[in-house]
Amino acid sequence: MRAWNMVYSTIRTQVNRPGLSYSSALLAAIFFSIAAASSAPRVEITTPSTNSIVDAGNIFIGAKTSDRDGSIAAVEFYETDRKIGECFTKPFNTIWSNVPPGVYTLTARAIDKAGGSATSEAVRIDARTPLPSALIRGPYLQVGTPYSMVIRWRTDVPAGSKVTYGIGGHLTQAVESAEQVVDHAVKLSNLRPDTRYYYSVGSPSGILASGFEYFLTTSPVVEKHTRIWAIGDSGTASADARSVWEAYRDFTGGRLTDVWLMLGDNAYYSGTDPEYQRAVFDMYPGILRQTAVWPTRGNHDASSAYHDIFTLPTKGEAGGTPSGTEHYYSFDYSNIHFICLDSSFSVRRRDGAMCTWLRADLAANFKEWVIAYWHHPPYSKGSHDSDWERELVEMREEVVPILEEFGVDLVLSGHSHCYERSFLLRGHYGLSTTLAPSMLLNTASGRFEDGGPYLKATAGLDAHQGTVYVVAGSSGWATFGSMDHPAMFASFLVMGSLILDVEGPVLNATFLTKDGTVDDYFSILKDTSEFRLRSLHRAGRQLILTWDSIPGKRYQIEYSLQAEPPRWTTYSGSIQSSGHRTTWIDYSAPDRPKAIYRVRELE
Numbered sequence: 001m002r003a004w005n006m007v008y009s010t011i012r013t014q015v016n017r018p019g020l021s022y023s024s025a026l027l028a029a030i031f032f033s034i035a036a037a038s039s040a041p042r043v044e045i046t047t048p049s050t051n052s053i054v055d056a057g058n059i060f061i062g063a064k065t066s067d068r069d070g071s072i073a074a075v076e077f078y079e080t081d082r083k084i085g086e087c088f089t090k091p092f093n094t095i096w097s098n099v100p101p102g103v104y105t106l107t108a109r110a111i112d113k114a115g116g117s118a119t120s121e122a123v124r125i126d127a128r129t130p131l132p133s134a135l136i137r138g139p140y141l142q143v144g145t146p147y148s149m150v151i152r153w154r155t156d157v158p159a160g161s162k163v164t165y166g167i168g169g170h171l172t173q174a175v176e177s178a179e180q181v182v183d184h185a186v187k188l189s190n191l192r193p194d195t196r197y198y199y200s201v202g203s204p205s206g207i208l209a210s211g212f213e214y215f216l217t218t219s220p221v222v223e224k225h226t227r228i229w230a231i232g233d234s235g236t237a238s239a240d241a242r243s244v245w246e247a248y249r250d251f252t253g254g255r256l257t258d259v260w261l262m263l264g265d266n267a268y269y270s271g272t273d274p275e276y277q278r279a280v281f282d283m284y285p286g287i288l289r290q291t292a293v294w295p296t297r298g299n300h301d302a303s304s305a306y307h308d309i310f311t312l313p314t315k316g317e318a319g320g321t322p323s324g325t326e327h328y329y330s331f332d333y334s335n336i337h338f339i340c341l342d343s344s345f346s347v348r349r350r351d352g353a354m355c356t357w358l359r360a361d362l363a364a365n366f367k368e369w370v371i372a373y374w375h376h377p378p379y380s381k382g383s384h385d386s387d388w389e390r391e392l393v394e395m396r397e398e399v400v401p402i403l404e405e406f407g408v409d410l411v412l413s414g415h416s417h418c419y420e421r422s423f424l425l426r427g428h429y430g431l432s433t434t435l436a437p438s439m440l441l442n443t444a445s446g447r448f449e450d451g452g453p454y455l456k457a458t459a460g461l462d463a464h465q466g467t468v469y470v471v472a473g474s475s476g477w478a479t480f481g482s483m484d485h486p487a488m489f490a491s492f493l494v495m496g497s498l499i500l501d502v503e504g505p506v507l508n509a510t511f512l513t514k515d516g517t518v519d520d521y522f523s524i525l526k527d528t529s530e531f532r533l534r535s536l537h538r539a540g541r542q543l544i545l546t547w548d549s550i551p552g553k554r555y556q557i558e559y560s561l562q563a564e565p566p567r568w569t570t571y572s573g574s575i576q577s578s579g580h581r582t583t584w585i586d587y588s589a590p591d592r593p594k595a596i597y598r599v600r601e602l603e
């Protein structure tokens with residue numbers, strides 16, 4: 001205070017002296033010079049910078065000071081009004097320890113040896129959970145629908161979750177959670193159907209995985225060529241299991257897998273979490289991040305880890321009737337209805353909860369194809385025998401009649417470590433010795449060049465047109481068996497996997513061995529000779545119609561705004577068909593909430 005008094009006195013003296021009025025600027029300069037030499041110290045926080053995101057935990061805070069007489073005695077550090085550290089020597093800094101995630105306001109206060117002090121400008125920081133050091137599982141995709149996808153992954157330490165995503169590599173959208181977990185599950189919603197989204201996973205403080213191979217594709221709402229990969233008893237984590245995967249990877253090349261089915265015994269011997277890590281997550285990291293996997297539970301998936309690892313639909317999220325349980329469920333993809341049953345741990349009786357749900361689900365289905373899968377095969381003479389093993393017998397006696405009643409096309413199983421593929425079967429619910437010629441609807445190979453594909457009239461209720469049963473349980477090993485079930489067209493003790501390609505009314509199946517050879521193939525063809533409108537779908541402003549067609553024929557769409565009597569108005573121009581299934585889309589369809597549509601075959 002003495003210095004201030006002296007300056008003030010000097011000024012007064014000078015301005016009061018006659019003839020020195022010109023010196024006011026000079027006086028001001030003198031004033032400031034003297035005042036600076038005697039002022040309080042200056043201090044600012046240099047680390048962290050304001051509005052920065054920092055790791056929670058231990059936060060380093062550094063300050064820079066200046067003082068004309070160089071006599072800073074101490075710097076104190078504050079979070080709002082709470083003192084969090086102090087330092088008595090240069091460089092002035094401190095470590096603020098055990099800081100939980102949150103937004104904080106920091107200041108530093110410098111004190112000089114004369115007792116003067118100054119406080120820095122406030123620095124605002126956002127302390128977040130540090131980025132985990134490692135991504136140790138995934139990411140992997142679950143419950144794909146036309147409008148949503150669940151992305152899961154595991155980190156080595158608890159952390160928040162964040163997925164950024166977008167179309168065409170621009171990850172402009174994000175979903176995040178501050179909840180500290182090691183097993184992360186983020187659902188992306190409001191996506192566009194049949195669209196590729198690139199994504200990254202991480203925590204709010206950083207990215208753990210991203211790149212051109214991190215993308216998902218939403219399910220279509222209209223028919224689309226669909227590739228399905230089915231593996232059974234794959235969980236050996238062996239070099240041979242890897243060969244099965246690599247053979248498929250080479251086979252499919254750049255063709256993405258749309259639907260991936262696991263037929264049970266996905267991780268030997270008990271389905272524990274470490275076993276799943278070795279047999280699934282360390283085995284298939286590439287496809288896991290691009291294709292949603294839809295597993296069923298085998299007898300070896302006994303550990304409760306199964307339900308911790310997989311997110312499965314219980315509410316009909318992906319189509320089908322809500323099952324209320326992850327043990328069994330259904331979903332739709334393109335024109336296919338998939339049904340996953342639990343032959344291992346659920347009641348198999350026809351009056352049990354699973355079969356009760358199954359009936360309801362099948363009754364509500366309107367998709368053209370029905371593919372059902374579970375672990376224990378209804379027909380097998382491989383390493384398991386369907387004539388006397390309880391699960392196999394019950395699935396055949398209790399469940400298969402329901403499926404056939406509703407026109408199931410294909411049933412996939414594992415459990416027997418082999419490949420077995422039936423003829424087109426109907427009504428064979430007893431022992432293998434009771435197989436009668438009337439139960440074999442087609443005794444040929446099911447191949448286009450060899451008697452033609454298995455032909456089925458229609459799908460839907462009471463469509464007893466036959467079913468093909470495949471045991472594809474050799475994706476992890478091929479063991480033993482008599483391999484002589486009379487319902488089978490093909491029975492091999494060979495390792496491999498099953499590939500299905502469904503395109504409109506055609507289903508092509510291929511058994512690909514671990515060596516990359518095709519040891520069996522067959523086709524099922526839906527009879528499209530009946531001219532019919534297959535589907536009518538509205539997606540935003542798009543109106544999409546699909547009908548069975550004759551290649552080369554011309555068609556026209558018409559609509560009527562009233563039912564009785566209809567007054568047909570031409571809607572489309574002439575549409576020439578190039579195949580047995582034609583889809584026509586109006587990309588900006590007018591809003592006609594009560595219109596009726598029809599397809600007319602032109603002469």
Ligand SMILES: [Fe+2]
Pocket residue numbers: 264265298299300375414415416
């Ligand atoms: Fe099994």
